[in-house]
Amino acid sequence: MTPADAEAILQEYFAPWIQRLGLRVEEVGERHAVVRLPWSDDLAREGGGLCGQAMMAAADTATVIAISSARGQFVPMTTVQQSTTFQRPVMGKDVLIDVRITKLGRTLAFSEVTLAAAGSVETAAHATTVYAILA
Numbered sequence: 328m329t330p331a332d333a334e335a336i337l338q339e340y341f342a343p344w345i346q347r348l349g350l351r352v353e354e355v356g357e358r359h360a361v362v363r364l365p366w367s368d369d370l371a372r373e374g375g376g377l378c379g380q381a382m383m384a385a386a387d388t389a390t391v392i393a394i395s396s397a398r399g400q401f402v403p404m405t406t407v408q409q410s411t412t413f414q415r416p417v418m419g420k421d422v423l424i425d426v427r428i429t430k431l432g433r434t435l436a437f438s439e440v441t442l443a444a445a446g447s448v449e450t451a452a453h454a455t456t457v458y459a460i461l462a
Contacts, residue, residue, distance in 0.1 A: 328355050328396040336392060336401045345388055348381065352392060358428040360393035363445070365421050376416035379452070383411050385424050386440045386454045393426035394436045394458055403461040404436070411454040420444040422451065434460050 333352040337345075348370075354361040364377075364385040372378040387409055395401045422442050430437040440454040 328399065330355055333360065333392045333396065336395055337388070340391075340401060341388060345384060348385060348388075350385060350388060353423070355392065355396040358393070358397050358431065360389055360396055360426045362389035362392060362424045362426070363421050364424060366417075366419055374416075375418055377418070377422065379411070379413055382413075382417075382422060382424075382442055382452050383409065383454070385422065386411065386426075386442060386452070387456065389424040389426045390438050390440060390456045390458065393428055393438060394431070394460070397428050397431050397436070398460075404458045405461060406456065407435070407459050408457040409454055410456075411452055413452045415449060415451050417442075417444045417451045420446065432460075436460060 330352040333355050349365045351363045353363050370381040423445055425441045427439050436458045438456045441450055442452040
């Protein structure tokens with residue numbers, strides 16, 4: 328799968344409000360994906376930090392891209408669990424979402440997701456996800 332293939336998945340399978348986040352696929356591989364969430368003042372909360380809801384939605388969406396890449400194509404799937412911890416605010420910068428598939432089974436997929444402000448090595452948020460693969 329190429330980043331262009333993954334971008335097509337974003338356009339074809341996600342709700343319009345997710346598409347409006349402007350997510351861009353930077354990299355896809357056998358068991359991972361890197362997706363960029365562009366900074367937007369519309370996604371900032373009081374105080375100027377990027378809101379957690381936007382980061383969680385981006386992490387969830389990026390996980391679909393990583394699983395699709397691992398499977399070689401999009402397949403129907405649904406989030407079973409997502410747990411997110413926020414470690415530091417993101418102010419005025421894009422967020423890079425790095426998803427690593429830790430286990431890909433026939434019916435379940437597990438991942439670790441690291442979110443960091445572009446240009447920073449410091450983790451802004453960390454998530455784990457479990458997905459049910461429906462096909």
